[in-house]
Amino acid sequence: MSSRFKRRLAWTGITFVAGFFLLWFGMDRTLYQQQGDHLSALYQTYRDFDGAAAQVQPLAKDNHVTFTVLKGKPTDRRGTLLQDLVNRQRTIAGHTTTLTVNGQAEQVYVAREGTTFIGVWQQRATLFSEAPAFAWTLIVVGVLGLLAIATLMIKRFHYWNGHVEKMTSNLARIEAGGVPEPIILTPGSAFMAMGKQIDALDEEMRHLRDKVAIRQASFDRLIDHLPLGIMLLDDERQVVLANQAMGTLVGHQIAAVKHDYFDDIKTYRLARMIEHTYRNQKTHHKELTMLNTQKAVDASVIALNRGTDHLEVLVMLYDVTYLRQVEQMQLDFVGNVSHELKTPVTAISGFAETLLNGAKDDPATLNQFLQIIFDESTRLTQLITDILTLSRPDTGQAQATAVKVAEVVQTALVNLRKPIEEKNLTLETIIPDDLTLTTVPVKFSQVVRNLLNNAVFYNRNGGKVTVTATTDDKSLLLSVADTGIGIAENDQARIFERFYRVDKARSRHNGGTGLGLAIVHDMVLQLGGEVSLSSQLGVGTTFVVSLPLADLPTFYKD
Template identity: 70%
Template sequence: MSKHVRRIAWVSILAIAGFFALWMAIDRVLYVQQGAYLASLYQTFSDYQGTVATKRLAADNHVTFTVLDGKTTGTRAKLLTKLVDQQRTIMGHTTTMSVAGQPEQVYVGRRNNQFVGVWQRRATLFEAAPIVAWSMIIVAILGLAALLMLMQRRHRYWVGHLDKMTGNLARIEAGGVPESIILTPDSPFLAMGKQIESLHAATEDLRSKAEIRQATFGRLIDHLPLGVMLLDANRQVLLANSAMAALVGHPILEAKHDYFDDIKTYRLARMIEHTYRNQKTHHKELTMLNTQKSVDASVIALNRGTSDLQVLVILYDVTYLRQVEQMQLDFVGNVSHELKTPVTAISGFAETLLAGAKDDPQTLDQFLHIIYDESSRLTQLITDILTLSRPDSGQVQAKPVNVQALVTDALQSLKQPIAEKQLTINADVPDDLAITTVPAKFSQVVRNLLNNAVFYNRKDGVVTVTAKADEKNLKLSVQDTGIGIAENDQERIFERFYRVDKARSRHNGGTGLGLAIVHDMVLQLGGDVTLNSQLGVGSTFTVTLPLTDLPSFYKG
């Protein structure tokens, strides 16, 4: 049974009890008044006892007089005798006795040693005032009904407002807008309503600030170059950024899920499990299974010693660093190897000459030419290495350069090898074509491309140089009919010391750095270089340089 039902039951019981108490009080008043009336009739009867007037008095007032004189008989006489015998102090008082099943009120008096009883039917509210009695009953019923209706209405009022306010609190908790409630100034819920409105405003403010912080934090995490993943105590992924997705090799769901769905690398998963078990930070460098990227992995235990343990996984991509380290090792090894060849040749031929070969003029002349060629190659190698290793200078300024003049100067320096191979040179460069650039770097590009086209060309081959410009870019193409480059070698042709045919390259006097210099210089000038080649047919190198969008540190 609910509290409301119990409350209605108790109110009903109290109302009924109150009604009956009022009814009994009215009956008691009637009883007292009837007793006083019977006492007055007894006094009158005593004055006129034994006369005809007593009978008329009894008839007019609907009473019965009983005198215990030993002669009177009947029910009332017996009841009066019994009453007097039992209660000697009854004289001068009234009491109620049942006569033939009807309650009668009797007043007992004593006169001349005779007990006199004045009997009259007990006066009740229904007998004295039936309209008033029925009116009281109807009013009581209507009043009880009105009271119950008022209680029910009040109950609905309280329950309705409480339900609305509870619903508003739930909406505030869920991030929604509370329902409007109209409250009167004397409403008991007015203060609570104002507090809920204040709570809603404060919650919205906190939620707005939290969203801003979350968005800022999310943007920060997403833009970190580190892979970040946060796990809860149940090994569920709470947070992961795009860098982490790139390292594991697939998108990471935003919803909670086991980290096993993302971490497929055994060594990393074992580090995470060890962190959960011993709650210590672990650090190790490893290779990701799906992407084959080298990462510096740190697995950190957060909230250690509590039930809210969290694990933070941070992966730093060191693939490029390892590649650079390997490139450095390869470069040092290649430089050592390339320097060793001419130095060994110079040393060997010099030693041979010192051993006596200098006495033969023909041998001396031959060996000196070889020493000269190897020293020239060594000088060119050192120059190319210095060109690649020399950093850009902020003091270098761009200047206008005539492309045709630069091409002509470069071909003039290659006049001897061109004549030896009987090459045909086709130059399609406008006389007035000029570009604002860094002369030294652009010269390196042109000379190395022409060197490559001449040295790797076949006998009686063709070298075609084409230059043209549009509104934005200059395009310079150098085409040869040489050995060509296989497709699987084309991606690596711009690497330092990479040669398609190492033996033939050295024989042609190449250092293996020419195309690497072209690539670096073009990038520094803000341009691009592409290759189109077919093995045994020839190669075409195309350089695209901007006419206006030169890197800022080259501008005056």
């Protein structure tokens, strides 16, 4: 119970008690006035009888009245008190007052006849003396009234306080996002308007929370699907927001709860950028490599709310690893092309110079050197052709037509007849004669030719080449298997890279350019298919090409 209510209850009780005593005093005053009028009337009767003792005595006895006449020296207590009263207040004549006689209050009416003062005495009338039942009833009613008022106030206090507490609790529930507790209110309740306002507030807050939840979900989806890493730090260097891309770049999943960014950022250069941003409130930008993932990132650290006490820092990391790899691949490609072109050009230039210096006069040497120059120029031409095939895609339309797979394979094998005979290879083709494929003939021919070249040149003497073609409901499966040197497991992931050779010395000896399998990979992708391999070192290699049977349009454009 609050101190305010206690004060109100105390003042209400004091007011009620004061009112009760005022009522009691008023009734007592009325009795006093009535008794004074009664004593005055008795005095008039006394005058009418002219003070005859025989006649006045019954009157006094019936009314419990004593008459005192001041003549000479007073002989009793009442006379003494009346004499003192008259001496003190000569104007008391014709009025009543209360004096104490022998410990009891008596009301006296003072009259004057010439120089003689007469006092008419009677015991002071009170509610308890005149109407004791009424007096006790009045006291009981007063006490019960006081208790009733206190009970009503306490009940009213609990009613008001209970409703206020419930409404306060409901406001707290609404603020916390909970459901308010229902309150039953009568139509005339003083809380009806407030209850309606709380219900309206609850409805509005639900609507706003739904909108915020939708926007937050959209924002979270947007942040999570951004290709760059996002991390937001507050003024206490705590992580308040991070997306999945940031977790990928730092190498672990970032906790959703607030925590120090040092738990996630282990790269010193990035942490230093963040600290400089906090100290200087300036944006920093730099390209660096993440410690845990070794990913190259373009990092931007941006200061938000600059000039305020709530500085925030936004960290954005853009993964440029693929771009740097492409750049490196381009540099490697240029270097490889330069190296590959330099070898035949150097050979042609050197043997031509030797011939010009006199070797042409020796017919045997002349024929040998001219053959070498021819072989190197052929290899140079093939190298340039392969480079152009990979580096310059067709700009026009290539017509997709139906080709017989067996004929394409046989045509490619005719060009390999000489190396096949030199290595004494066994050929096995398992291809139905009526098997056809709707594709771009030139590209499909390049795929077949390069796979067969690879199977022949890297095969062992007396080995075997097996070419198989089958179909299912959607695709053609072309398999080229050999019993050659095989490919180590750590080389298989790079076998389709340009200029990558498993056996570099042997590849150059066989006239290979290192681009055959790269051409196969690019051509298969352009035709909408896939290529895979299985190999065991020293046992052999099998390449499997999967091409769609009817997905290509009549005219296929690269």
